[in-house]
Amino acid sequence: xxxxxxxxxxxxxxxxxxxxxxxxxxxxxxxxxxxxxxxxxxxxxxxxxxxxxxxxxxxxxxxxxxxxxxxxxxxxxxxxxxxxxxxxxxxxxxxxxxxxxxxxxxxxxxxxxxxxxxxxxxxxxxxxxxxxxxxxxxxxxxxxxxxxxxxxxxxxxxxxxxxxxxxxxxxxxxxxxxxxxxxxxxxxxxxxxxxxxxxxxxxxxxxxxxxxxxxxxxxxxxxxxxxxxxxxxxxxxxxxxxxxxxxxxxxxxxxxxxxxxxxxxxxxxxxxxxxxxxxxxxxxxxxxxxxxxxxxxxxxxxxxxxxxxxxxxxxxxxxxxxxxxxxxxxxxxxxxxxxxxxxxxxxxxxxxxxxxxxxxxxxxxxxxxxxxxxxxxxxxxxxxxxxxxxxxxxxxxxxxxxxxxxxxxxxxxxxxxxxxxxxxxxxxxxxxxxxxx
Amino acid sequence: xxxxxxxxxxxxxxxxxxxxxxxxxxxxxxxxxxxxxxxxxxxxxxxxxxxxxxxxxxxxxxxxxxxxxxxxxxxxxxxxxxxxxxxxxxxxxxxxxxxxxxxxxxxxxxxxxxxxxxxxxxxxxxxxxxxxxxxxxxxxxxxxxxxxxxxxxxxxxxxxxxxxxxxxxxxxxxxxxxxxxxxxxxxxxxxxxxxxxxxxxxxxxxxxxxxxxxxxxxxxxxxxxxxxxxxxxxxxxxxxxxxxxxxxxxxxxxxxxxxxxxxxxxxxxxxxxxxxxxxxxxxxxxxxxxxxxxxxxxxxxxxxxxxxxxxxxxxxxxxxxxxxxxxxxxxxxxxxxxxxxxxxxxxxxxxxxxxxxxxxxxxxxxxxxxxxxxxxxxxxxxxxxxxxxxxxxxxxxxxxxxxxxxxxxxxxxxxxxxxxxxxxxxxxxxxxxxxxx
Numbered sequence: 001x002x003x004x005x006x007x008x009x010x011x012x013x014x015x016x017x018x019x020x021x022x023x024x025x026x027x028x029x030x031x032x033x034x035x036x037x038x039x040x041x042x043x044x045x046x047x048x049x050x051x052x053x054x055x056x057x058x059x060x061x062x063x064x065x066x067x068x069x070x071x072x073x074x075x076x077x078x079x080x081x082x083x084x085x086x087x088x089x090x091x092x093x094x095x096x097x098x099x100x101x102x103x104x105x106x107x108x109x110x111x112x113x114x115x116x117x118x119x120x121x122x123x124x125x126x127x128x129x130x131x132x133x134x135x136x137x138x139x140x141x142x143x144x145x146x147x148x149x150x151x152x153x154x155x156x157x158x159x160x161x162x163x164x165x166x167x168x169x170x171x172x173x174x175x176x177x178x179x180x181x182x183x184x185x186x187x188x189x190x191x192x193x194x195x196x197x198x199x200x201x202x203x204x205x206x207x208x209x210x211x212x213x214x215x216x217x218x219x220x221x222x223x224x225x226x227x228x229x230x231x232x233x234x235x236x237x238x239x240x241x242x243x244x245x246x247x248x249x250x251x252x253x254x255x256x257x258x259x260x261x262x263x264x265x266x267x268x269x270x271x272x273x274x275x276x277x278x279x280x281x282x283x284x285x286x287x288x289x290x291x292x293x294x295x296x297x298x299x300x301x302x303x304x305x306x307x308x309x310x311x312x313x314x315x316x317x318x319x320x321x322x323x324x325x326x327x328x329x330x331x332x333x334x335x336x337x338x339x340x341x342x343x344x345x346x347x348x349x350x351x352x353x354x355x356x357x358x359x360x361x362x363x364x365x366x367x368x369x370x371x372x373x374x375x376x377x378x379x380x381x382x383x384x385x386x387x388x389x390x391x392x393x394x395x396x397x398x399x400x401x402x403x404x405x406x407x408x409x410x411x412x413x414x415x416x417x418x419x420x421x422x423x424x425x426x427x428x429x430x431x432x433x434x435x436x437x
Numbered sequence: 438x439x440x441x442x443x444x445x446x447x448x449x450x451x452x453x454x455x456x457x458x459x460x461x462x463x464x465x466x467x468x469x470x471x472x473x474x475x476x477x478x479x480x481x482x483x484x485x486x487x488x489x490x491x492x493x494x495x496x497x498x499x500x501x502x503x504x505x506x507x508x509x510x511x512x513x514x515x516x517x518x519x520x521x522x523x524x525x526x527x528x529x530x531x532x533x534x535x536x537x538x539x540x541x542x543x544x545x546x547x548x549x550x551x552x553x554x555x556x557x558x559x560x561x562x563x564x565x566x567x568x569x570x571x572x573x574x575x576x577x578x579x580x581x582x583x584x585x586x587x588x589x590x591x592x593x594x595x596x597x598x599x600x601x602x603x604x605x606x607x608x609x610x611x612x613x614x615x616x617x618x619x620x621x622x623x624x625x626x627x628x629x630x631x632x633x634x635x636x637x638x639x640x641x642x643x644x645x646x647x648x649x650x651x652x653x654x655x656x657x658x659x660x661x662x663x664x665x666x667x668x669x670x671x672x673x674x675x676x677x678x679x680x681x682x683x684x685x686x687x688x689x690x691x692x693x694x695x696x697x698x699x700x701x702x703x704x705x706x707x708x709x710x711x712x713x714x715x716x717x718x719x720x721x722x723x724x725x726x727x728x729x730x731x732x733x734x735x736x737x738x739x740x741x742x743x744x745x746x747x748x749x750x751x752x753x754x755x756x757x758x759x760x761x762x763x764x765x766x767x768x769x770x771x772x773x774x775x776x777x778x779x780x781x782x783x784x785x786x787x788x789x790x791x792x793x794x795x796x797x798x799x800x801x802x803x804x805x806x807x808x809x810x811x812x813x814x815x816x817x818x819x820x821x822x823x824x825x826x827x828x829x830x831x832x833x834x835x836x837x838x839x840x841x842x843x844x845x846x847x848x849x850x851x852x853x854x855x856x857x858x859x860x861x862x863x864x865x866x867x868x869x870x871x872x873x874x
Contacts, residue, residue, distance in 0.1 A: 043514070051503075051512040058503060058737075059496045066488075066495060075488040075705040077480070105542055107731035114730075117554060121594070132569075149729075156729040157558070268512040271737040292586075292593040293551075294544035300495075300708040301735065 022431040025424040029373065032420050037378035039414045044197070044356035045405040046269050049325050053318060054267040060304040074299035080287050086273065086302040092312055093230050094259045094277025095243040101277050102286060105297045108262035108274040109149055112224060113156075115258055115276070118289040119187070119222070120157055125255050125281040127187075127220030132157075134185050141179060141189035143171040145359060145387030145398050147197040147226065150190040154389070161389035162186065166199060170207035177214050184217040188224055194241050195229035198387050198400035199359045200352025205242040212247035212256065223248075225259045229355040231319045232265060234327045237353055245277060254279040263305060265356065266318060273305055329403045333358055333415040340419030344426060349401075358401040359387075360418070366425035367396045369433070373421035379414050459868040462861040466810065469857050474815035476851045481634070481793035482842040483706050486762050490755060491704040497741040511736035517724050523710065523739040529749055530667050531696045531714025532680040538714050539723060542734045545699035545711040546586055549661060550593075552695055552713070555726040556624070556659070557594055562692050562718045564624075564657030569594075571622050578616060578626035580608040582796060582824030582835050584634040584663065587627040591826070598826035599623065603636060607644035614651050621654040625661055631678050632666035635824050635837035636796045637789025642679040649684035649693065660685075662696045666792040668756045669702060671764050674790055682714060691716040700742060702793065703755060710742055766840045770795055770852040777856030781863060786838075795838040796824075797855070803862035804833045806870070810858035816851050 066074045068083045081087065082103025091098040104111050118124075120132040131138045139160040142151060146166065154161050162179060165172040171189070180186050191211070193203040211223055225244050233239065248257040257279070263272035276286065309315050334351055337360070341347050349360045362370055367384035374381050382400040385393040401418065403411045428434060503511045505520045518524065519540025528535040541548050555561075557569040568575045576597040579588060583603065591598050599616060602609045608626070617623050628648070630640040648660055662681050670676065685694040694716070700709035713723065746752050771788050774797070778784050786797045799807055804821035811818050819837040822830040838855065840848045865871060 045514055048510065051510065054512070055500060058501070059499050062496050063492060064495070073485065073488065075491070075707060077482055077701075077706045079707070106735040107733075110731040117558075120558075121554075152729055156726070264514075268737065269514045270512060270516070270733060271735045289593070292589055294547040296544075296707060298543040298708045298735070298738065300705065301738070 020423055020427060022424075022427045022434070025420070025427040026434065028420045029377070029424045032377045032417050035378075035413070037413060037417060039378065039406050039410055039417075040380040041402045041406065041411075041414050041418075042380050042382045043405075044265070044402045046265055046322075047325065047405050047407070050322055050404070051268060053321050053325075054308065057267060057271075057304055057308050060307050061300065062307075065307070066300065066303065068299070068303065072299070074303045077295045079296045079299055080291055080294075081283075082297060083299050083302045083306070085306045089306055089309060089311065089315070090261070090273070090275050091277065093261050093315075094227070094245070094275055096245050096259065096277035100245075100280060100283050101275065102283060103297065103302055104274040104276065106264075106271055106274065106301070108226070108228065108260045108264065109153075111274040111276055112150075112226065112260055113153055114290065114293070115224075115286060116153060116157060118286070122289060124220050124222065125279075125285050127218075131187055134187065136185040139183065139186045141171070141176060141186060142389050143190065144389070145198055145393075145400070146190055147192055148382070148386040148391070150224070150226070151389045151391075160185075163389055164189075166196070166201055168201065170201065170203035171211075173207055173210045173214075177210070180214060180216040180218075180221060182217065186216075187218050187220060188222045190224050190226070192226045192228060193244070194227060194239065195232055195234075195352055195355025197228065197355065198357040198382075198398075200350045200355050200357065202239055202353070203241055208242040208244055209247055209251075212244060212253060213251040221256060223257050225257055227259060227261045228265070230261050231315065232356070233319065233323055233354045234330055235353050239353060245279070249279070255282050258282060265322075266315065267305060267308070271301065273302060326404055328408055329406075329411045330358065332408060332412045333401060333403045336412060336415035337419060340416065341422060344423065347422060347426070356402060356404055358403065360399040360401055360422075361397050362399060362422050363426040363429055364395045364397045366422070366429060367393060367399055369425040369428065370399060370418070370421045373424060374418060377417055377421065379417045379421075381418070457860055457864060459861075459864045459871070462857070462864040463871065465857045466814070466861045469814045469854050472815075472850070474850060474854060476815065476843050476847055476854075477817040478839045478843065478848075478851050478855075479817050479819045480842075481702070481839045483702055483759075484762065484842050484844070487759055487841070488705060490758050491745065494704060494708075494741055494745050497744050498737065499744075502744070503737065503740065505736070505740065509736070511740045514732045516733045516736055517728055517731075518720075519710075519734060520736050520739045520743070522743045526743055526746060526748060526752070527698070527710070527712050528714065530698050530752075531664070531682070531712055533682045533696065533714035537682075537717060537720050538712065539720060540734065540739055541711040541713065543701075543708055543711065543738070545663070545665065545697045545701065546590075548711040548713055549587075549663065549697055550590055551727065551730070552661075552723060553590060553594060555723070559726060561657050561659065562722050564655075568624055571624065573622040576620065576623045578608070578613060578623060579826050580627065581826070582635055582830075582837070583627055584629055585819070585823040585828070587661070587663070588826045588828075597622075600826055601626075603633065603638055605638065607638065607640035608648075610644055610647045610651075614647070617651060617653040617655075617658060619654065623653075624655050624657060625659045627661050627663070629663045629665060630681070631664060631676065632669055632671075632789055632792025634665065634792065635794040635819075635835075637787045637792050637794065639676055639790070640678055645679040645681055646684055646688075649681060649690060650688040658693060660694050662694055664696060664698045665702070667698050668752065669793070670756065670760055670791045671767055672790050676790060682716070686716070692719050695719060703752065703759075704742060704745070708738065710739060763841055765845055766843075766848045767795065769845060769849045770838060770840045773849060773852035774856060777853065778859060781860065784859060784863070793839060793841055795840065797836040797838055797859075798834050799836060799859050800863040800866055801832045801834045803859070803866060804830060804836055806862040806865065807836060807855070807858045810861060811855060814854055814858065816854045816858075818855070
């Protein structure tokens with residue numbers, strides 16, 4: 001215990017708002033530190049148990065198996081769009097026909113990056129030139145809380161980020177509509193439409209329809225639709241959302257949707273496939289620019305995935321196995337939060353029906369403190385503020401919890417640790433911050 | 438035969454400069470067309486025989502094998518720089534220590550593209566900002582003939598290309614030195630230093646030293662050193678060239694060299710590994726920007742390659758097997774050219790000691806005609822002009838022949854076809870072009 005242990009510990013008292021007394025909280029926290037945990041819940045990383053589900057991939061495609069159904073040799077060059085059987089397998093996930101599907105390398109973030117890079121450097125169909133030349137500076141709408149790596153991409157490209165509240169049914173469409181009709185420099189919006197990172201939000205069909213239909217000042221406005229958790233259900237309810245690509249066609253904005261997905265959380269996180277679905281014009285645009293960059297993606301890994309997953313039924317069966325591993329971890333966290341944080345005012349958490357995250361709102365002004373307290377007790381969380389543009393949460397309140405990677409037992413211990421830190425940070429708002437080195 | 442068969446066929450005559458008579462050439466060409474060949478020598482693509490050398494990769498790494506020597510799970514996220522054993526395996530090829538080696542995805546062209554993209558968007562160490570803002574417009578030196586995909590990258594990024602003659606020992610260093618000391622907008626030069634594409638040129642050690650040592654107006658000048666054929670010998674002589682990265686350090690320009698290589702023509706062309714070697718500052722720069730784009734490359738494919746190739750000795754043994762397949766193809770082409778084109782003035786070809794190409798200089802003004810005549814006879818060649826910026830060969834003279842992909846027999850037939858087309862095109866310069874539909 002540090003030498004400069006709290007100058008003064010108040011008598012235990014039930015503070016206003018259900019915050020427990022500081023002494024109780026401190027005792028809990030000291031006991032927590034004595035457990036010397038070493039756990040990481042910072043990123044949405046599959047567990048070893050999940051990765052083992054795709055063990056067969058390690059020896060696939062196997063000797064003599066390297067031709068596509070069309071006879072292309074997957075060991076050799078060529079084939080920018082991905083092999084036909086892989087495009088057919090994943091087209092349904094994207095909601096576009098196989099001919100409008102691109103199967104790429106091992107990272108959908110890279111695919112998103114490259115689309116943004118080509119748009120910035122060369123412009124997109126319906127546009128009037130490179131996005132990097134947009135008068136007043138290129139801007140994107142960022143529903144918050146959102147995915148930190150999307151926002152980091154904006155930083156890398158010097159894109160101005162405009163936060164938009166994420167409601168229970170998706171981005172606040174009144175705000176979105178007003179902004180995109182008024183500001184021609186806004187060329188895109190980041191969306192994780194199903195089991196959103198980090199809130200688990202599922203966009204309502206009316207919101208999706210509104211995104212497809214709304215008029216925009218910029219004719220080349222794009223929705224970056226990162227459907228990363230399309231098949232990643234946690235309950236029996238396999239939520240379906242409206243098909244953005246189709247709706248964009250219906251409403252006369254065929255080129256508006258860029259739909260992304262990946263198998264990173266289906267097969268191997270580091271060695272999966274990235275997917276893009278869009279209009280014929282956008283696909284031609286992407287392929288044209290991608291051809292400067294590379295002779296094409298790794299087709300053998302695509303064949304390997306086709307051999308392993310076989311078809312959409314195979315894909316869904318695998319996802320049910322993932323669910324069986326993941327659901328208990330989420331349940332354990334939520335159960336622990338209920339137990340420890342149930343009565344605490346201003347503290348709440350999501351109970352997502354899918355995806356990889358639980359969002360936790362703590363007492364405003366304490367999120368960073370909670371992350372520090374957790375780190376100090378051996379539990380690494382995503383940086384507070386990460387789900388906000390620039391890494392700054394204006395209320396310093398929202399935390400992202402990723403319960404997938406540790407074991408069930410560890411997840412329980414981690415959730416308990418987080419709860420203890422939240423209680424201590426809450427008590428500190430009443431009693432003053434204690435010094436913990 | 439076409440209806441509009443030549444209006445007038447001259448009597449056979451030995452024209453000046455050893456060009457055979459038009460009638461002989463036409464008879465040959467008609468017989469050639471009757472053979473109805475269907476061959477492609479356009480790109481440097483490995484043959485099925487070569488790809489079969491790495492058959493074992495198809496079932497690797499195999500069940501239960503997914504940990505690096507450090508215990509990293511290759512199936513999962515993370516690891517921007519590549520796995521340690523892969524970096525160690527390939528560091529020697531690049532001429533840098535393993536800690537200055539990056540092992541990336543399946544395309545070194547993509548790695549080159551990305552370095553260029555990050556430089557254009559964000560600038561590089563020693564520089565004063567993004568290359569896209571260079572006053573007067575960013576420019577690159579392009580030794581010619583050179584690799585068409587390098588020049589295409591310049592087009593994609595809007596980079597001004599300045600041609601520099603490629604001599605027998607590398608780029609004309611007098612020209613290079615004058616340009617880089619005078620013009621601050623020149624930030625890079627494209628080099629394929631060993632068995633150059635398409636000429637087979639091997640840069641002399643003094644040229645490499647001069648490139649490392651020369652003063653440049655731009656402090657952030659970079660040599661894009663695409664050592665694609667580092668191990669790709671065709672003869673017993675395993676040519677070694679000077680170590681550019683080391684020389685750059687010696688001469689106080691540690692950040693000048695960006696060294697690239699790949700296993701595309703070692704294992705599988707579509708499913709290999711891309712390699713980058715450079716200074717610590719450049720590697721940190723690359724990794725920083727790559728981290729925005731992706732969580733990291735496919736580590737399983739790296740492990741797969743390590744298991745298969747084992748070490749540098751394994752790598753070199755494999756390359757000797759490639760040589761046994763490739764060398765006879767090159768010999769067949771050269772032998773055929775000698776036989777058909779031996780006496781023809783103004784026609785010459787390279788006899789490379791390594792790499793994937795033979796460069797053929799035909800009668801000036803006839804290269805495009807030769808490509809058309811070949812296509813018309815079922816033999817596809819690289820477009821005339823491809824080895825020059827903008828795809829325009831000022832002398833319309835230089836052709837690139839890629840003999841790797843067809844079988845030995847087919848390569849002989851293709852070389853014969855090319856020679857017949859060259860003779861006919863040469864004869865036409867004397868007798869007037871014939872009409873062939």
